[in-house]
Amino acid sequence: MAYDPLPIIEIKIDDLRLDLDNYRIPTRRSDEAAALKYLFASEDVLSAARLILQNGYFDNEVPIVTHDETGYVVLEGNRRVSALKALQDPTLVPGHDKEIRALLKRHAVESQELPTVIRVLVSPSREAAAPHIARLHSGLSKKRWSRDQQANFYYSLLDDETSVDDIKAQYSGVEVVRYIKMAVARRFLSGAHFSDHSLREYAISNDLKMSSFEYAYRNSDISAAVGLNFAGDGQLQPSSLRPEQIGSKLSSIQLSALEYLLSEFRAGRLNTRSSEFKKSSEEHQRLMNFLTKPAQPAAPGVRESDDSPTAPAMPVGPQGPEGRVSLPSEPTEDSGDANPAKSKTPDDLGSKSQATPASDPTTRGPNHPRTKNNLDLSGVEYDKVSVNLKYRYHELRSINIEIFPVAASMLMRLILESTIKFHFETSGTRAQGELSAIFPRVSDEYGQIKALKSTINSVKTGTVHRPGSIQWFNNLSHNGDAVVKADDVREAWNLINPLLRHLLRPWS
Structure with a gap:
């Protein structure tokens, strides 16, 4: 193919438009400000700005642009152009303006030399530039695109005149x-x-x-x-x-x-x-x-989460021997009429009922964990724990998380901490202290078990925004303004559930 050089011209940075169809952006942003915000948050544009200030702007690889009805659109070099725009006007990126101003202050002398006009290579169309941009990112001299970025690139080539087969023919060997x-x-x-x-x-x-x-x-x-x-x-x-x-x-x-x-x-x-x-x-x-699984009507006295009888309403008292709370026995299939106190469910305690009589199944919602008012404790074998800890598991099973999400969360934290202590006490070496102090013991003991590794790491290192993590539990305990919803409780339970089941197994 004959060499046909494309024009290189100088353009003001203010006149350059970011590519809103940029393949680095997973979902198309509605305006340039949103695209700039995304690139700073996800593509580390701040590092590019830092390097420009430290080493100066060097245009050995000029941005590739094309011209359309909006002006000059940057097809290649959006990070560099974004960095230059932000250094020229930090208010363009409100979430990072303090960091940008700090960089400008630290490099006050160098910032005086920042360009307001740069050279760009002008492509006649987006289609003409596409194969050259793809080649730039397939070698080692450029940061390779992630699979997501490649996916957005190939998808961007589709239009009324270009089919998937056309793209496959143009990029042979690509999936x-x-x-x-x-x-x-x-x-x-x-x-x-x-x-x-x-x-x-x-x-x-x-x-x-x-x-x-x-x-x-x-x-x-x-x-x-x-x-x-x-x-x-x-x-x-x-x-x-x-x-x-x-x-x-x-x-x-x-x-x-x-x-x-x-x-x-x-x-x-x-x-x-x-x-x-x-x-x-x-x-x-x-x-x-x-x-x-389609919705199934719940029979009277049967939990929605499994086939076991409904958890009884747990009394606040009276206390049995040694100051412990006396636990009622588990209800039997025919105990409902004989002893109404034993057949009570969380709904009898004032919670919103989702179950309806079996004779009218059409009014029930779908039988899905996220539609239930109570946590599913099936498979959690807590029958061998101490009486008071067993009582707490019963209470967690009974509590309505839609009405009492904070109470359920605090009880869950208590159960996690108590179960860890119970587990290691039965091993002969006790674990003492609060949850954050004793959890490293769990990590050391079981952190390398493949089935538990992810769970333990999430509980140990998760942020305050990760339901079920230590930080999330602690923030809820100490921050009166912390907000928790029923779905957060469910997510926290889903996280710690496999760990609890492991800790409740007897030592071999």
Whole structure:
């Protein structure tokens, strides 16, 4: 091919527009200010600004731009241009303006030499620049794109005249369909109406890697359960709707399944090595049963969470021998009429009832953990613990987390700490102190067990925003303004549940 040099011209930084379709941006930003904010938050533009101040702006690799109706759009070099814009006017990035001003103050002399005009290479079109930009990021001289960024790049090439097959022909050897699936899955997630705002933020951010999430949706039964129906070219069906629109039209069952799946990824309980994604495994079948099981009417006296009798209403007193609270016996199938006090459920204590008589199942909501007022303690074998600790487990099982989320959280913290102490006391070497003081003992003892490693790490190092972590429990205990909702309680329980079950096993 003959050499046809593209023009290099000088343009004011103020006249350059960031690329709102930039493949570094997972979901298209609505304006330049939002794109600038995203790039600073996710692409470490602050480091680029620091290097420019320290070493000066060097244009051996000039930004690549194209001209459209909005002016000159930066196709390659958005980080550098973003850094220059922010250094010129820190108010453009409100969340980072203090850091930028501090840099400018520290490099007061160098900042006087910052350019207001830079050279750029002008491409006749976005399409003409695309293969050259891709080549720049495939070698070692540039930061390689993540799979998410590559996915957004290939997806951006689609239009009314360019099909997936056209892209495959142009980029032979590239898993184009796989990347298209990643891109549309991200956009699908951005359109879903999550009940938990923090879960939506996780779903559309780089924290959720599509290269991990694809292990779930590449299973056709899982993808169908959450509403992801892929065509052969990797795009979503129906093709008449954008992925965001499809995500916004999920049924309540599909949305509930999607939220559960993402919550498990966020908690680290699902990952690329999870057996749940192997169709031949029992874990996969259990996951599918959970995601797709239709609502079942609850029989009187039966818990929604399992087939065991409903937890009895726990009395505040009286106390038995040695000052301990006397525990009522577990109700039997025919004890409801004989002894009403023993057949009481959390609903009898004033909580909102979700169950209705079995003769009228149509008024029940779906039988899903996130629709229940009580935590599911099935599989947690606390029958061998001390009487008072057993009482606390019974009370946690009975408490209505919709009405008393803070109380449930505080009780959960107490149970975690008490169970750790009970566990090590039975080993012959006691653990003493508060939760943060005794948890390193758990980490040292069990932190290398594959099934518990993620859970222990999340509890130990999670922030105040991670339900179930030590910091989250402590913040709730000491910060009167801390807010906790029922879903936070459920998420905290999902995190510590496997650890409690392990700690409740007898020492071998």
